[in-house]
Amino acid sequence: MKNIWTIFKKEWDRVIHDRRLVISVMLLPGLMIFLIYSFMGGAIESFTTEDAVNVAILNNTTGFEAIYEVAENPEIIQIQPITDTETASYRELVDQEEWHLVIEFSPDFDLYSGGVNKPSVTLYYNPNDPDSSSIFARFQGYLITYQNSLAYELYGDTRYFILETTFTPVDPNQMMGLIFSSLLPMLTIMFLFSGAMSIGPESIAGEKERGTIATLLVTPVKRSHIAIGKVLSLSVLSLMSSLSSFIGIIVSLPKMLAYENLDVSIYGVGDYLMLLLVLFSTVFVIVGIISILSAYAKNLKEAGTLITLIYLVVIIVSITSFFSQGAQNNSLLYLIPIYNSVQTMTAILSFDPAVVTYLLITFASNLLYTIIFIFILNQMFESERIMFAK
């Protein structure tokens, strides 16, 4: 019993008396969870914050109006009463993704009293436009509710009207693009980080732990050159690792989704070049973060703990592509490291028209972050407290 206590106490002291270990094992996880949940809360809020809803309605009825007015936010919904002659032009706007939905009630809709010729309601939306699809789904629901409410006034056949749906012809490339864009960015960033994570700590924290960094620091090589050399080689290695993962994903995705028609040939050389640019700039940011944490850590174990916590954040950020429909259109969001890469890849893969702007902002900001990270790393190599911490 005494021995158990002695061993217990030694293991306890090993952790509790190591301030850095207490911070990384006891405090950081709680802090990270707080940050992640706050971030997720913010992200969910941004998903639920709706953009304008544009619905054009022909022969609208007061009964239907009463239903959607309860559910929809009056500040963002724009109902446009239209005439018979305008329906064609509004359908065109839907095709061009400039309008969300057209609802056409047949004439004299309210006057139906149970005859053979039922009135009809036709919905027109664009399945290629995620916003149009989601608004269509909501209004379809309101119409079914409306149909049920009218049924009370009828005997026999309780369907007051016939609900018809028509839509813009589906562009198969755009649909496949949406599928790719929801999966590929998430998987690529996760593989990119885990690739860098498996080789990064060895290069700096490992050298510190084994005492080989001092041998390097006593040579006349500039600290900034050591920092750049390490970041460059780690980046190329991580990029190779992630390219292998990327090719693996692309080849296996159709099988994984059991969707044989999913074909990566929908993307052109330009799209692949843009993806490579994103990958290239992202790998520097990731390696920069991992290098700084490795340089700060006293040994490989501490580096591993710190980097795993960052990996959790990266996973959460990557998952945003899975939940969002297409890329974010707020350019400022493309200044956030990692998140910008996920969103730009989503924009490339979903054929977003503003992709070049997003790519430029992402590339430029990632380049800036890389320069900042190398500067910090250089300062860390200069610091005897960090380099020779025991």
Next chain:
Amino acid sequence: MKMEAAIRVMDISKTFNLSRKQQKIEQTKSKIKVAVDGLSFDAYPNEIYGLLGPNGAGKTTTLRCISTLIKPDKGDIMVQGKSVMRDSDGVRQAIGFLTSDMKLEEFFTPNYLFDYFSKLHGVIDSVASKRKQALFQKFGIDRFQEVKVGELSSGMRQKTQLVISLVHDPDVIIFDEPTNGLDVLTAKVVTDYLIELKNAGKTIIVSTHIFSLVEKICDRVGIILNGKLKATGCLEELIEKGDTLEEYFFRLAREEAGDNQ
């Protein structure tokens, strides 16, 4: 006329922060430990200067300051006219530094590491190749040059470390505890080589706590106690007739202890 000093240590001081645990061990309430306190000495070409002192006296800290791994809080050190504070890259070009804290990556071979460090020091390939051959042969590394450092015996590993610290044929060589952990045969090879380097005109500083090593290889000695240089000069100048270095050292140590009480 006296030759110009290759190393001038000028009134350097270095302090470290103490953790609470270290404060307890040192039995002090001060949060700062003075490792080196106003230290000054010179070392000249064609000589081996020995820093003699017990563990914790400040020898390694002084050598690390000279080799630019750490910066003194006060004072300066000139190595061949270059300041460690203002031109640390220039100082590193002139020195070869070896301490047991500095290790080699175990994954690589002596051959690979010699080339790697030669390149970092800017040595031309042809010169590096000749130098490698000569040094590897001299220390018997040639037979093991393609064996990974991790698989070498500890003696061979230390000889490889020594050779690698000299890839650029530096004029100033700083050696922290040169014979620590070496077997008698390797220790003899190393000390003989240090004398050879001295005769070739190099400036050498070694730190040690071994009296016999100082008596055997050092031309001048600095005795360091509690971070302060208590005496410096030729052995003949310091020690009275009939006395030994050991007796002289302990007399100084007793005086220092008396001063501190």
